[in-house]
Amino acid sequence: MITKQATEALRKEGLLSKEVFQELKEYEKLNKGNVLDFCAENNIAPTSQMVSILQKNYSLAIVDLAQIEIDLKIAQLLPASICFEHMLIPFHEDENYLYVAMSNPKNGELLNFIENKVGKKVAVYLANQNDIKLALEVTFNNSAEDAKKIILELIERAHKVTHTPETMAKEVPLISLLNQLIVFGVRRGASDMHIEPREDNVSIRYRIDGILYELFTLPRDLLAPIIARIKIVSKLRIDEHMRPQDGRFTFQESEFKIAVRLSIVPTLHGQKASLRFLDTTNKQISLNSLGLSEMHRRTLIGILGISNGIILVTGPTGSGKTTTLYAMVKEIAHSKVNISTIEDPIEYNLKGANQIQVNPQVGLDFAAGLRSILRQDPDIIMVGEIRDKETATIAINAALTGHLVLSSLHTNSAAAAIPRLLDMGVEPFLVASTLRAVISQRLVRNICPNCKTEFAAKNLPKSFIDHYNKNETPVIAKGKGCTECLNTGYQGRSGIFEIMPVEEKMHDLIMQRANTTQIENEAKKNNMKTIVEDGLIKVLKKDTTLEEITRVIK
Numbered sequence: 001m002i003t004k005q006a007t008e009a010l011r012k013e014g015l016l017s018k019e020v021f022q023e024l025k026e027y028e029k030l031n032k033g034n035v036l037d038f039c040a041e042n043n044i045a046p047t048s049q050m051v052s053i054l055q056k057n058y059s060l061a062i063v064d065l066a067q068i069e070i071d072l073k074i075a076q077l078l079p080a081s082i083c084f085e086h087m088l089i090p091f092h093e094d095e096n097y098l099y100v101a102m103s104n105p106k107n108g109e110l111l112n113f114i115e116n117k118v119g120k121k122v123a124v125y126l127a128n129q130n131d132i133k134l135a136l137e138v139t140f141n142n143s144a145e146d147a148k149k150i151i152l153e154l155i156e157r158a159h160k161v162t163h164t165p166e167t168m169a170k171e172v173p174l175i176s177l178l179n180q181l182i183v184f185g186v187r188r189g190a191s192d193m194h195i196e197p198r199e200d201n202v203s204i205r206y207r208i209d210g211i212l213y214e215l216f217t218l219p220r221d222l223l224a225p226i227i228a229r230i231k232i233v234s235k236l237r238i239d240e241h242m243r244p245q246d247g248r249f250t251f252q253e254s255e256f257k258i259a260v261r262l263s264i265v266p267t268l269h270g271q272k273a274s275l276r277f278l279d280t281t282n283k284q285i286s287l288n289s290l291g292l293s294e295m296h297r298r299t300l301i302g303i304l305g306i307s308n309g310i311i312l313v314t315g316p317t318g319s320g321k322t323t324t325l326y327a328m329v330k331e332i333a334h335s336k337v338n339i340s341t342i343e344d345p346i347e348y349n350l351k352g353a354n355q356i357q358v359n360p361q362v363g364l365d366f367a368a369g370l371r372s373i374l375r376q377d378p379d380i381i382m383v384g385e386i387r388d389k390e391t392a393t394i395a396i397n398a399a400l401t402g403h404l405v406l407s408s409l410h411t412n413s414a415a416a417a418i419p420r421l422l423d424m425g426v427e428p429f430l431v432a433s434t435l436r437a438v439i440s441q442r443l444v445r446n447i448c449p450n451c452k453t454e455f456a457a458k459n460l461p462k463s464f465i466d467h468y469n470k471n472e473t474p475v476i477a478k479g480k481g482c483t484e485c486l487n488t489g490y491q492g493r494s495g496i497f498e499i500m501p502v503e504e505k506m507h508d509l510i511m512q513r514a515n516t517t518q519i520e521n522e523a524k525k526n527n528m529k530t531i532v533e534d535g536l537i538k539v540l541k542k543d544t545t546l547e548e549i550t551r552v553i554k
Contacts, residue, residue, distance in 0.1 A: 051349050061124070063101050065091065065131035066157060067172050069504070072253060074098075075139040077118055086110055089127075089135050093177070096120060101127035101135075138180060147184045151216060154180055158222055165224035169232055174222075178229050182251055184276055186258060193232075193277070197270035209445045209493045210318060213486060227264065227271045234262050242266055257552060261345065275390035278347050285326050285348065291494025291543075293534060299499050304332050310399045312386075314411040320443045320495055321408040322347055322384065328406055329353060329382055340376055342369035343384040358384070366391045374398055383407040389425040398425060399434040413531070414440040414500035415520035418510055432510040438500045440531055442552045444544045446489035448479040454542065477542035490548070496538060498531040 070091045077090050077098065079144050087103035088110075098120045114122050137150050158173040168174050181204060185193045190206040197203075202218035218226070231238045234247030244265045251258050262278040287297055303311060311328070313321045326348055333339055341350065344358035344366070354376070356369050366383060367390040373381055374394075385408050386392045397403050411417050417438045421431050457474045479489025500523045502510075509519055524530070535549035 008541075010290055017040040024422060043220055044317065048345045059118060061126065063091065063125040063127050065089070065101055065127050065135050069172055070135055070139070072139055075135070078114065080136070082113075083136050083140075087129050087132050089132055089139065091125075091135075093120070093174075097123040099123045099125060101125045101132055103127065103129040103132055109325050128223055135533045138176070147180070147187065148215070151177070151180050151184060155216070155222070158225075165228045166238060168225035169228035169238075174225050174229055177222075179251075182260070182275070182277075183253055184215075184344070186251075186256060187484070190448050191277060193275045195223075195226065195273040195275075196268060197272060199269055202226075208486070209488075209490055210443060211445075211488075215486075221271050221410060227273055228263060230264070230273055230275075233368075241271060279282055285323060285330060287327050287331050289319075290324060290444075290497075291538075292497060293529075293537065295529070296497050296499055296534070297503070300328070301331070303499075303501060304328060304439045306404065306436055308399055308402045308404055310395060310407065310434050311436055312417050312438045313406075313408045313409075314417050314438060314440045315411065316412065318443070319441055320493075323440060324495070325382055325384075325406055326350060326438065328478075329380065332380065332404075337379040338377055339382070340373040340378045341382040341384070342373060343382075344367055353382075367394055370394045370398070380404045380406070385409070386421075387422075392421060392424050392426050393430075396430045398522060400430070411440070413516065413520065414438040414498050414528075416516045417522060418502075418519055419513075419516055422513055428511050428513060432502075432507040435502045435510075437502060439497060440500070441495045441497045442531060442535075443493045444496055444535060444538065444548045444552050446492045446494055446543055447477050447489075447545065448482065448485035448489055450484045450491070450492040451479055451480040451482040451489065452477050452542070457546075474540065475542075476539055476546070478545050478547075489545075494538075494543065496531055496535040496549070496552075498528060498534060500528050501526070 013377065039403075049361065068091060069380055070089070074090050074093050077093075077535055078088075083089055088100055090098050090100050092099035098114070098118050100114065100122050102124055103126075111122050111124065134150065134153055154173065154177040158168070158177045161168050161171055161173055163171070181193065185206045188206065188208055190208045192207040194205040194207075194212070195202060196205060197220075201220055202223045203214050204216040204218065205212050205214045207213075228238055230236075231245070231247075233249045235249075236245045236247045244263065246264075247262045249260050249262070251260050256279070259278040261278060263274045265272050287300065313324050315321050329339060329341070329350060333350070335352070339350070339353040341353055341355045342358065343355060346355050346357050349355075356364070356373070358365055358369060366385065366387060368384060370381070370391060371394060381395075381403055383391065383395055383405065386395060395405050395407060409417050409420060411420050415438075417440075418431060418435070421435075422428060454475050454477045457476045479485060479491075481487035481489045485491040502525060504520055505526075506519065509522055520528075520530075532549070535544070535553065536546075538544050539546050539549060
């Protein structure tokens with residue numbers, strides 16, 4: 001593992017005394033590791049310095065894994081069990097060779113196995129065992145606890161780099177840290193990551209299932225380089241510190257590809273970055289993925305069978321309205337219809353749809369975009385949000401002329417959408433003749449499947465008991481809390497809904513400008529299940545908790 005030539009090189013640099021060299025020989029004899037491991041464990045020299053010296057004088061190739069960015073697809077060419085057992089990791093490949101970093105390159109049988117496995121010759125490189133271990137954990141980590149350990153190690157490594165922020169932003173420790181912070185958030189199901197400067201440190205917070213959690217803190221001196229790194233990948237001005245900047249970039253890992261929408265603003269203690277994670281593949285969005293009950297799913301499919309009119313999705317910010325709109329468009333999209341959308345922002349790629357991004361700087365708002373779409377011979381139109389009378393009027397006129405319009409509105413219930421449109425100044429007869437249905441929704445957290453526990457419920461609301469056999473005690477569930485759900489007891493979210501078809505009897509109420517209560521009472525007569533009732537049924541099905549329903553609907 002270490003030759004006389006290498007020994008002389010290390011001695012010349014003043015790193016190895018005679019006594020230390022004897023310790024090194026004993027270390028290797030006991031097969032504890034290699035020269036890089038020995039020097040790191042005994043604080044003789046940093047790995048980067050050792051690599052620089054030995055590469056000049058040592059016949060075996062050496063690599064400092066802490067200074068290179070490993071492609072996960074290449075790293076995963078070999079099974080995790082083999083890599084961990086023998087402390088090795090592939091880090092590069094070309095047409096003829098797979099380049100593998102190893103702690104012990106003497107194992108000839110292992111090298112033959114790898115060559116047969118990948119069908120290429122193996123170029124062996126010596127590497128620090130701790131660096132190999134960290135690279136393997138980054139490559140194959142699955143649990144939240146392992147991922148946290150990796151990020152804490154990367155924070156420590158990045159903190160040791162002492163260059164300017166702009167230089168640090170281009171170095172591997174900082175690049176790896178930002179990448180792993182994003183990977184952690186995406187794997188945990190986070191929708192957003194906030195990098196927030198404080199007086200003494202930098203807070204890293206994730207919005208997971210609608211709730212913000214502070215999961216990491218960075219040293220203050222890592223703020224500037226990590227913001228600089230974000231600006232570099234987003235192609236923003238790196239020298240601009242006093243003005244807000246918006247951008248986006250694409251982040252790809254072996255198992256996912258996401259678009260990251262970015263906003264940077266100056267604050268009292270430095271620049272704050274907010275990153276929104278968007279799954280560009282859009283594979284999971286469908287009516288079946290929303291959490292609709294079978295009754296609601298059948299009702300919605302029936303409504304989507306109409307050829308013209310307006311269907312509205314309502315709810316507060318963050319209630320999943322946009323996802324529902326996309327799911328509906330995907331349900332009715334096919335090659336024989338022309339679908340156009342006007343959105344702010346475009347969050348997902350809709351295959352087969354013509355998507356337009358709102359751009360106020362050039363006068364392209366919802367109303368202007370909608371006018372242009374109507375000149376494009378559309379069959380189905382999706383408007384991201386109806387915000388004003390002008391947009392509402394154009395959407396209604398589009399529905400009157402034979403188009404199907406899907407849009408969203410900010411109201412707290414399905415029934416409240418009608419008074420809201422009237423308050424905007426839309427004439428009642430136009431609303432009555434075009435509105436086909438209103439869907440109201442919220443997102444509730446699902447009970448974590450890893451720590452779910454069932455129990456007999458007591459003192460439940462009468463409306464809850466009415467859905468259960470009164471001769472039995474209802475059995476519901478909750479999550480105890482575990483590492484996989486960050487000790488919250490919840491993991492993932494699904495929707496709770498109320499769907500209000502606008503039937504003939506409701507037309508008279510609209511013409512009379514009826515209030516929300518009158519409209520809701522009429523909808524209940526037509527067997528509309530309210531959002532509260534839908535939530536309670538999900539509690540009975542042990543999908544969520546009564547506390548979660550109460551939190552969301554208040």
